[in-house]
Amino acid sequence: MRKADESLSRKRSRLLKILDRLARSIPDPATELDFHTPFELLVATVLSAQTTDKTVNRVTPRLFTRYPTPSALSQADLPELEEILRPTGFFRRKALHAKALAEAIESRFQGAVPPRMEDLLTLPGVGRKTASVVLYHAFGQPAIFVDTHVGRVSRRLGLTESSDPEGVESDLARLIPKEGWGIAASRLLLHGRTVCLARAPRCEACTLPPLCPAWPGQPPLQNDPEGLD
Numbered sequence: 037m038r039k040a041d042e043s044l045s046r047k048r049s050r051l052l053k054i055l056d057r058l059a060r061s062i063p064d065p066a067t068e069l070d071f072h073t074p075f076e077l078l079v080a081t082v083l084s085a086q087t088t089d090k091t092v093n094r095v096t097p098r099l100f101t102r103y104p105t106p107s108a109l110s111q112a113d114l115p116e117l118e119e120i121l122r123p124t125g126f127f128r129r130k131a132l133h134a135k136a137l138a139e140a141i142e143s144r145f146q147g148a149v150p151p152r153m154e155d156l157l158t159l160p161g162v163g164r165k166t167a168s169v170v171l172y173h174a175f176g177q178p179a180i181f182v183d184t185h186v187g188r189v190s191r192r193l194g195l196t197e198s199s200d201p202e203g204v205e206s207d208l209a210r211l212i213p214k215e216g217w218g219i220a221a222s223r224l225l226l227h228g229r230t231v232c233l234a235r236a237p238r239c240e241a242c243t244l245p246p247l248c249p250a251w252p253g254q255p256p257l258q259n260d261p262e263g264l265d
């Protein structure tokens with residue numbers, strides 16, 4: 037069976053089994069970014085571009101001790117802020133973005149991160165992925181965040197053929213019940229970070245064969261008792 041030929045209901049059924057296995061291998065798919073408030077998570081997510089969550093976690097305690105609120109961060113001394121953000125790379129641009137973001141939250145949303153996608157997308161430096169991370173992890177709302185890992189894993193698993201994050205998001209949204217969006221995206225992301233790696237997927241350590249069409253030992257899906265039927 038070609039991936040494109042798989043019906044929506046069979047794909048949903050296969051995805052449920054995939055998510056069930058991922059739930060066992062990744063029981064607690066919390067974000068790896070440390071945060072206490074929606075503001076901290078929003079800033080940390082913006083800072084995580086082009087670097088690792090661990091690096092961001094190294095700078096945010098100092099950052100949020102020095103600038104604990106949008107008001108404080110909006111008035112930050114730029115050279116001092118740059119120095120704090122230096123380990124994250126692209127620190128000059130990130131310092132400008134962080135200040136602009138804090139100013140917008142302070143001036144347009146009374147200092148509180150807005151809990152709505154439409155509002156979050158109006159903030160400087162905030163795209164759909166960042167907004168979805170904040171909606172799910174900070175506000176507990178259903179949201180699917182598509183980063184490079186979620187996109188790659190979803191394509192390998194035959195859940196989408198789209199290379200565009202919004203296309204991946206919309207394909208996943210059709211397959212996953214809304215209440216499960218955030219936790220499913222979290223598990224796909226962590227699976228991509230730890231097992232289904234970009235250059236050399238660790239299929240030998242993966243719990244998903246034979247549900248994965250990209251698994252090298254994949255027999256035809258329709259003959260797989262653990263797969264579609």
Ligand code: SF4
Nearest residue numbers: 232237239242248251
């Ligand atoms: S079997 Fe391999 S390609 Fe498929 S999800 Fe697992 S690691 Fe990725």
